[in-house]
Amino acid sequence: MKHFFLFIVLFSHEAFASSTAGQSAFNPDISVNGLFLDRNGNRGNDANSANPNGFAFQEAEMQFTSDIDSYMRGNALLSVGQTTSQQFDITPEEIYLESLTIPQVTIKAGRFKTAINKHNMLHTHAYPFIDAPLANTELLGDDLTEPGVSAAFLIPVSWYMDLTVQSVRGNNPTMFNNSSPNANVNLARLNNLWDMSDELTAEFAVSYGQGKNSNDMDSKIWGSDLIFKWRPSIMGTYHAIKWTTQYLAGVKGNNPDSEFSKGITTFLQYQFDQRWWVQGRTEYFDRLNGNALAGPFIVKRKSSALVSFDPSEFSEFRIQYDHLRDDQQIAEQRVTLQMNFVMGAHPAHSY
Amino acid sequence: MKFLIAIILFSSANAFAKLSVVTTTADLAYIAGAVAGDKASVQSIAKGTQDPHFIEAKPSFMVTLNRADLVVAIGLGFENAWLDGIVKGSRNPKIGKGSDGYLEVGTSVDPIEVPAAGFTRADGDVHPEGNPHITLDPIRDGKIAILIGDRMAKLDSGNGKYFQDNAKKFQKDLEDKTKLWEARMKKTGITKAITYHKTLNYFLTRFNVENSGTLEPKPGVPPTANHIIEVINKVKSENIKLILIENFFDPKVGERIKEEVKTVLLKSVPVSVGGDDKIKSLDDLFENLVKTFEEAK
Numbered sequence: 001m002k003h004f005f006l007f008i009v010l011f012s013h014e015a016f017a018s019s020t021a022g023q024s025a026f027n028p029d030i031s032v033n034g035l036f037l038d039r040n041g042n043r044g045n046d047a048n049s050a051n052p053n054g055f056a057f058q059e060a061e062m063q064f065t066s067d068i069d070s071y072m073r074g075n076a077l078l079s080v081g082q083t084t085s086q087q088f089d090i091t092p093e094e095i096y097l098e099s100l101t102i103p104q105v106t107i108k109a110g111r112f113k114t115a116i117n118k119h120n121m122l123h124t125h126a127y128p129f130i131d132a133p134l135a136n137t138e139l140l141g142d143d144l145t146e147p148g149v150s151a152a153f154l155i156p157v158s159w160y161m162d163l164t165v166q167s168v169r170g171n172n173p174t175m176f177n178n179s180s181p182n183a184n185v186n187l188a189r190l191n192n193l194w195d196m197s198d199e200l201t202a203e204f205a206v207s208y209g210q211g212k213n214s215n216d217m218d219s220k221i222w223g224s225d226l227i228f229k230w231r232p233s234i235m236g237t238y239h240a241i242k243w244t245t246q247y248l249a250g251v252k253g254n255n256p257d258s259e260f261s262k263g264i265t266t267f268l269q270y271q272f273d274q275r276w277w278v279q280g281r282t283e284y285f286d287r288l289n290g291n292a293l294a295g296p297f298i299v300k301r302k303s304s305a306l307v308s309f310d311p312s313e314f315s316e317f318r319i320q321y322d323h324l325r326d327d328q329q330i331a332e333q334r335v336t337l338q339m340n341f342v343m344g345a346h347p348a349h350s351y
Numbered sequence: 352m353k354f355l356i357a358i359i360l361f362s363s364a365n366a367f368a369k370l371s372v373v374t375t376t377a378d379l380a381y382i383a384g385a386v387a388g389d390k391a392s393v394q395s396i397a398k399g400t401q402d403p404h405f406i407e408a409k410p411s412f413m414v415t416l417n418r419a420d421l422v423v424a425i426g427l428g429f430e431n432a433w434l435d436g437i438v439k440g441s442r443n444p445k446i447g448k449g450s451d452g453y454l455e456v457g458t459s460v461d462p463i464e465v466p467a468a469g470f471t472r473a474d475g476d477v478h479p480e481g482n483p484h485i486t487l488d489p490i491r492d493g494k495i496a497i498l499i500g501d502r503m504a505k506l507d508s509g510n511g512k513y514f515q516d517n518a519k520k521f522q523k524d525l526e527d528k529t530k531l532w533e534a535r536m537k538k539t540g541i542t543k544a545i546t547y548h549k550t551l552n553y554f555l556t557r558f559n560v561e562n563s564g565t566l567e568p569k570p571g572v573p574p575t576a577n578h579i580i581e582v583i584n585k586v587k588s589e590n591i592k593l594i595l596i597e598n599f600f601d602p603k604v605g606e607r608i609k610e611e612v613k614t615v616l617l618k619s620v621p622v623s624v625g626g627d628d629k630i631k632s633l634d635d636l637f638e639n640l641v642k643t644f645e646e647a648k
Binding site: 105156160201229233348 | 398400401402405407408409410411413414417431432433435436439440441442443444447472476571572573599600601
């Protein structure tokens with residue numbers, strides 16, 4: 001009897017050990033990004049400022065990635081943000097499944113960042129500058145992240161050509177916020193990349209999206225990205241240059257006058273040593289209503305400069321200066337410090 | 352729908368063409384090329400002049416992989432920063448991880464420097480499964496040829512014997528040459544060397560040379576002034592005659608040591624096929640390294 005119990009205890013222990021060891025192999029890759037800021041600007045002392053002076057918790061992103069089965073991969077990214085001085089919330093920024101076994105196409109379903117432009121597909125920690133481009137912020141609020149389905153086709157031509165079509169439920173507070181069921185936003189993006197040489201690439205993308213807004217009228221949004229990247233084949237870890245220009249525009253249907261907004265952003269990034277980058281950006285945004293003769297009622301011009309020190313692939317310290325001209329008499333000037341780090345098995349960023 | 356069908360049909364149209372092999376590094380491409388002969392096409396993603404840890408996941412690589420029948424990678428975390436993204440972006444189910452079209456050779460050739468438990472990222476860019484620079488050992492290169500030959504035979508059974516025979520011949524050839532290189536390395540009398548990164552440890556281990564230290568204080572961490580002073584002291588105290596700097600790293604830091612220790616030979620060396628214009632094969636690569644030791648004796 002004693003032996004019987006001993007056998008059961010040993011056997012169950014063995015089974016448990018192998019079970020836990022086996023199970024851990026199926027755990028998703030997990031990573032946590034932390035983003036902290038210190039802002040100082042001439043408008044930051046206003047109690048209602050969107051960018052108050054002082055230390056701030058910008059965001060934490062928790063990412064889980066794993067194959068679900070032989071056919072699909074799962075990706076979940078939860079964002080922790082600060083709502084008020086003492087309150088935080090968790091947002092399911094992206095949670096989706098992707099197909100693994102269908103030739104030429106990747107099907108995606110869930111909540112995801114839509115392909116309306118290159119910037120909209122980036123997570124906060126991967127932004128080229130500390131903040132988003134003016135056009136993205138003004139047209140889309142934070143971003144256009146919605147539940148829906150997506151199909152990305154690799155078109156069989158000699159260069160890289162990707163056609164992505166998406167249909168999502170519009171919940172965006174600025175452009176696509178119709179309350180009726182099935183008020184979907186339909187989007188398409190055609191992206192091309194050419195190897196100009198082993199060291200230089202040129203990327204050009206166009207995109208278009210359309211859906212209903214809160215006025216029960218159509219909102220339309222369109223944009224383009226043009227990106228040149230140069231990295232030498234010899235000593236390539238020490239130097240690189242990237243030049244990005246994006247245009248984003250949209251019409252929000254309204255009665256009697258629709259709003260037309262457009263913005264352009266161009267920025268240059270130069271890696272001058274293994275761990276150092278220096279960057280410059282200039283932007284323009286305006287919005288007008290149907291009465292074009294009256295001219296735009298919002299005009300913003302912004303210039304930014306940034307220096308980044310990256311101790312490793314997993315940490316980054318950046319300082320950014322912004323100069324914003326808008327409808328106020330005195331331009332906004334702001335200096336922001338950012339600390340950005342990642343723990344765990346973070347998946348590689350896209351090119 | 353017709354559009355989707357057209358794309359899928361196009362993708363399978365070359366089902367009867369010769370095998371298309373894509374490797375992650377230029378060394379693997381050289382080995383795969385020797386095995387393939389004229390019965391398969393081979394191309395590499397990384398160039399010999401590039402540090403393979405930091406290849407950018409260019410979408411044009413997705414196009415290359417979209418048409419591949421076999422991807423050959425080192426594994427051991429070597430290509431973690433970029434390979435998964437381009438395999439996924441290739442939308443080619445034939446080369447997904449776990450399929451016959453995906454081969455990682457690193458774990459099958461007895462990797463060295465597998466870290467003990469308890470390491471963290473504070474220890475630098477440590478590879479949990481061992482040092483991934485396996486192709487710097489000619490004997491392991493022979494074993495890699497056998498692995499590639501077997502996998503190509505599985506994918507193209509009609510040419511299977513041809514691939515496997517080529518692999519055996521390649522392995523035998525490298526084993527014979529290794530004996531000659533061993534004799535020449537022994538004759539130099541050099542038993543210690545310093546490198547920038549741990550790239551050359553397989554080569555050094557094969558030829559009984561101790562890597563006395565690296566210019567990086569930890570893997571992936573650029574040299575610091577304090578660490579270089581420690582290296583200078585080590586070079587002096589241990590009478591080290593040779594510092595090898597892999598030629599994708601900045602050699603300036605080595606010059607600082609050379610100023611302090613005039614007797615040491617400081618050499619920037621290619622560490623991959625295609626690492627410079629003269630290195631067109633693995634034979635050239637190892638021959639150049641052996642000659643560097645002969646120069647330093």
